[in-house]
Amino acid sequence: MMYEKYVDLLKEKSIKITPQRLEILRYLDKNRNHPTAYQIYTDLKENNPSLSKTTVYNSLEILNKYDIINTISITGLETRYDIKNIIHHHFMCKKCGRIIDIDIECPNIRKTLEQGHKIEEVHGYFKGRCRECIEKEIDQYGS
Amino acid sequence: MMYEKYVDLLKEKSIKITPQRLEILRYLDKNRNHPTAYQIYTDLKENNPSLSKTTVYNSLEILNKYDIINTISITGLETRYDIKNIIHHHFMCKKCGRIIDIDIECPNIRKTLEQGHKIEEVHGYFKGRCRECIEKEIDQYGS
């Protein structure tokens, strides 16, 4: 019952069901903070000591290939992962590093299609200073 | 006269003018195909044998910091660079690897600002199959 949801997701796509894939899927479902492969690996390793980093990478690759998760390359440093939900953009705070969901679609797709290209992925990334960090600065140094 | 334009750009920002920085700037001005640091390095190295890879990275970093160039993290693998011109998005073809300019701004910025965040960078990335690659496939296998 705890993993049923994820079993179904994998069954739909006829991907082989393994405990590792289920754990990773559940992790991404519970942790919507766009973790790195390494974060997923170390967190899950606590309760699954035999888990291998390679398996995390392999699993993320196949889950992405079958459109169950998304990749985010906003930092330029490492790939972040997001379980697929409604389409949205991302905002990265350059101060605290958080990656925040911005619930908008991209209305610009038309222009790309007009030129004859076929769009399979849309990534909208903003970078700057988040509200919390701005407010903290005001508290500290005055408006 | 050949480098005057780039000398002025650096002077404006009070960045120290060095032959290496001028070469890199000129390269990015002439090569609008979003090259990697390594591509810039190897191409410039031919006529500037003493050029160091570290210098390319350092120069790109400072040029980016002073808003003379942009970084593009569309591949997720390595950073691409673009001399700053009008705001635009990028389309990457998963077949041929080209990164193509899409001349649109992002009309979604409002939503991010509404939430109190301060936007300093906007990155719009599309991925898919470019027109040329699609046409080639049709030629080969029929529509």
Next chain:
DNA sequence: ATACTAAATTGTAATGATTATAATTTAGGT
């Protein structure tokens, strides 16, 4: 023009994310 100095350049080594490889284990079908 010369001398000075902080900053830039250079070559090399280190880091860190990701991928390749090969041996072992396992999921799912017969």
Next chain:
DNA sequence: ACCTAAATTATAATCATTACAATTTAGTAT
């Protein structure tokens, strides 16, 4: 219960980027 292709694992390799320390240089002051 067995078989086999696929998945997992540990380890090593790769590749982009950064750190470091010695050398050179741009820009300024003398």
